Amino acid sequence: MSIEHGVMRELEHALQERDRALDLSKRHLLLAERIIDCSPEGIMITDPEGIIQSVNPAFVRLTGFESEEVIGKSPSILSSGRHDEQFYRDMWSKIHRDGYWQGEIWNRRKNCEIYPELLTITAIHDENGELTHYASLFSDISSLKENEERIKHLAYYDPLTALPNRRLFHDRLSMAIAHAHRSSSRLAVMFIDLDRFKLINDSLGHKVGDELLKEVSKRLTQTVREDDTVARMGGDEFVFILSEIDDEEDAVASAHRVIEAITMPIVIDGNELVVTCSIGISVYPTDGESNELLLQNADTAMYRSKDLGRNSYQLYSPTMNARSLEHLVMESGLRSGLENGEFEVFYQPLVDAESQQVKGAEALLRWHHKEMGMIAPSDFIPLAEDTGLIIPIGEWVLRSACQQLKRWSALGLSEFKLAVNISVRQFQTLGFIDVAKKIIEEEGVDPASLAFEITESMLMDDVIDSIKRLTAIREMGVTISLDDFGTGYSSLAYLKRFPINTLKIDRMFINDISSERNEGAIVAALISLAHSMDLNVVAEGVEQKCQLEYLRSEGCDTIQGYYFGQPVTADDFEQQFLQ
Template identity: 50%
Template sequence: MRNWWHALGVQWKLQILIMTAVFVLFLVFQQWIVGMFESRELSDSRSIAQDTADGLINGLNKLMVTGKISDPRNRLLLLRKMSSTRGIEELRIIRAKQVSDQFGPGLPSEAAVDALDRKAIETARPVYKKFRKDGELRFRAVIPFVVSTNFRGTNCLMCHHVQPGSVNGAASVTLNLTDEELSMEKLNSWLWWGLLAFELILSAIIGSFVRRIVVKNIEEPLGRLKQIMGEARSNMDLTVRAKIDGRHRDVDELAGTFNVFVENLEGVTNKLALYAKVFENSEEAIIISDAQNRIISVNRAFTRITGYTQEEVVGRNPKLLSSGKQDLEFYEEMWRSIRNTGQWQGEIWNRRKSGEIYPEWLSISTEKNDRGELANHIAIFTDITSRKRSEERIRFLAYYDPLTELPNRVLFEEHMSRALAAARRSGNQIALLFLDLDRFKSINDSLGHLAGDLLLQSVARRLKKHIRESDTVCRQGGDEFIIVLTGIENPESVIHVAEGIVKEMAEPHHIAGQHLVVSFSIGISLFPQDGSTSETLIRNADAAMYHAKEAGRNNFQFFSAEMNSEAFERLSMEVDLRQALKKGEFYLKYQPKMDLRSGNLIGLEVLIRWRHGEKGEIPPSKFIPIAEECGLISPIGDWVLQTACGQCQRWRDSGMISLPVSANISALQFRQQKISDIISRILEETGLDPKLLELELTESMVMQNAQETMVTLAKLKKLGVELSIDDFGTGYSSLNYLRYFPLDRLKIDRSFVRDITTVEADAAITRTIISMGHSLNLKVIAEGVETKAQFDMLKEQGCDEIQGFYYSEPLLPEEFERYLQGRRIAHG
């Protein structure tokens, strides 16, 4: 029943509903008509019975008045007369008990024969009943005779003790309604067929009208909506929307509901698509398994990390990734946490498809269904191989020097603490060697930091060869190293190690295509005699190391109490040096230069001096090395150039002199990438003519990284300044390079001039330098000339210029101005 009804279209459903409604109305109308006629029939039957009863009572009154009522024949005659009309089938007189008591019982037919008769007499109200007899419809009415006050025979009744208002009898009237029933059946039949035809016609008219309305207002809009729904379903196109035109409210509401549904579905679909993208594109691997831990799905990151494709793992247990590194207890604890809390996370080692074991950070959680039952396991993990390497690298960097891979200060302190504790227990000695590479800054500045790093690595490898496994070598920082020798029984074993290091360093290092020879200055302190703590031993070994440098470098020195005092003095001087520029404690002196042939004043060399606020004059031989070591030589050198150029320009502006001034350039200054820019700026700021500035460079400085030196010298020469080699003969020069340098002058070191008149070798060296300089078209100047004999020898050898106390000591600016008076001055 339900299926065929659902299969019908809206039109047929409405047609059936309309016909049903009309049929129900027809039934109601038909029943109303029949009921109306039946009611009318009953009313007519009651009226006939009442009229008959009234006529009968009137006839009885007349018989009573005339005295004929006592004769039963008169009463029967009256009944026959009254029942002969209007379809009366039976008419009876019923005598009340009080009448029977006074006048006798009367005829047997006049007695109350049934309950209907008795009820009418007892209630004094008419009683009606419809019934069938012999298949025909009958109507019986029992109407009581109630004595009235206006009854003409009242006096007669009163005489017989009959009171007004009492019932003295009743008339029983029975009507045959067969004809009326047949008429009603004909009427009912006519109504059935007539109204049925009317129903069909009306249903057809209403149905046609309704169908037109339905087609236009329901089916067509619904058809369009159905078509849109079909397109959305077949094409999975969630962007389609039903049109709402405002003419069909119900259909518009349905279309609006559809649009909202599609929009919500589109949102859900987009979210699902987004979740799918997140799942697939996540950098973290994801495994989804069922309640039995069988893999349902994995993402691309899983394949990338493990090497397994989805097809290879679906339906399998994730334990296929197990590496075997974790024991059974580990997995039992993991699953216990998952069962109790629904989650677990931690580090685990698994195996890739290739067999490689790798670390991962794994998080496992569970999902339950609506019934609270376990539905899925979700595992998310990240390959932390790189992180583990980084952690190992961080641990390495925390304890080791990344350049040399030697222990750093932190690890050194740990080893030193253990070594000191062991030495206190055993009573053995410990030796701490503090090593500093000699002139490393010059190498680093000349060859570059990369070459310097390679040299440090080479040095570190060599140091490792000279220690035992129980000993420690670490990089303290920069070019400083520390070696801790344990279990020392006597100083001779320490000397043996130190000598081995000095000898090893004598072998060249092959760095950046060059053969570099470096040396160590080594300071040694011993436990317990030189200190009981790591800090004290390092400080004392550091002091001994500086003593080794002062002793000419490339040697080792044991600590003594005097060294500690010197180390403190050096540290104090370094602190004071950092404040000297700010306090203006530096000042300059100018030493004149003389032309040997003419005896004329041809120039000046500027020399720095330091007048300490508390300690007084400090010689350059003390503070210059310290300034070079701590990196202060560059700002000090820049100040010297700025001040000297400014002073010479002031002398020139005043018309006193116009002579060149020479200044020493440190290796650190020279290796600055912008040394030419600094010189150019100073010349521009002071206004000094570039040809009046001469820069003195040490021999060893220019010979380190000769190619780069030529580039820097060319830039300086382009500025117009003069260039000279200072302390020539003390270093190692390559004449092949020297002849290509844009130099103007060679300066013979004072160590050769000092004994030129007494030591033939020194005289031969000066003669050779002068000859070589002239062969290169360079002028030669000798410094430190203090006697006439030295002056005469140099003049004889053909030296061009001299400076020294024989000619003039270094002078303050005001002293030099007085010195100029009466002097012959060479003019440009």
């Protein structure tokens, strides 16, 4: 009896263990089913022959097909027709070799709409290693693709005028030169600069200036042939590529059409404006056989046109001086300006979007020329870059900003951040990191209170080296802000690799935010993109309350612009914003 009793107890225990295992298995299975049913990703299970066995609710929502419409059928019911046989052969070859495949694919919904997916296919095997199923997980990435296309458009087109930008211009000029070389034909580069545009901007405001640039862009586009290119290089500078011209007279005729079109009165906000332009022309192959030389010589001819009275054109000649008289005066002044104390750092407030409290400032260089008066940074910074004088000037700005930051820190300011612009030449100089670190240490400021503003275009010349330099800056404790974001475009893949803290949205996108729906959509996309990468967002050029309210509604972190304050001297900044 005792033996039988022991056997019964063991049997009873074994049955209990079995029941517990079955119960646990059922609960795991139920949990897995709930996870599949609740997953936001579409899930499709097929047998080894590729026949659909089951789908989850997200599959139904994303494709529009009910489960009974697809179960027992091939996944080819979703095929968009966009991929060739080789695409699928490569995909299945990887699945058979590695057990999975992941990538982007275009599929078709029930309503025939074609859409992009991020798809993962995994081979499922049993405990004996036998293939039992394939599991496909996918998500609709239409919104991501739309944002990528929108950002990609910003890479090659000027957001204000919709004309090709500098990058696209160089791409097209390279292609035009290659074609001209093969066909032994000629082409012309025509550099156009609006005369005294700065006066219009300063007297009537940036809004009128931008509207003027838009109208000028339309008129320029109407003066050229369909195969020619009109690009905006920045500011009030435009460039033409005139392909397959017979001789210089064709370019001259085009210059006459441009001058005639631009000088016709333009009415903006009740102001009748008459604008003139100066044009320089270089011809391939006579005046150069490379992008750089053709553009440089057209620019030289344009400055010669300005020297001779403006509102005219000049064909490039080797005898022309490489710089206009104005540039020569400025270059000479730059060399002595630092020693003579003609430079000064102004400060513009950075304001928290929610609290609307000043949280920092951007240091901005100003030049009081002893003869020419106040010179705009856009006029002398490029010249300083070209001559290399930006190196000592940039070091002086950083040291001056650190000294001012130390004085303000002594007032008891907490978490106050000072942003300093770093030029291309500075950033690419071999000893820049060491020099910056030395200045910060000598002036005794907290590196965490500093931010270096770097334009995205300067990072793309040598991505690997840029990442190393940015990493070194971060290791110093200084944060990094990507300035003028959207105007130069670094691909999303590279952008994720750059160790940056902040994106600054260029004022061009902010300007028409109240009246242009597309501008608002672009700004919203940029803010969303930045926040998805855990980056702070600064919007610059904010001048109106409606712009501020829109940016706050979209979650922008920091505001900069005339709405809160113009760049002012250190003393005025302290009186206006720190007391």
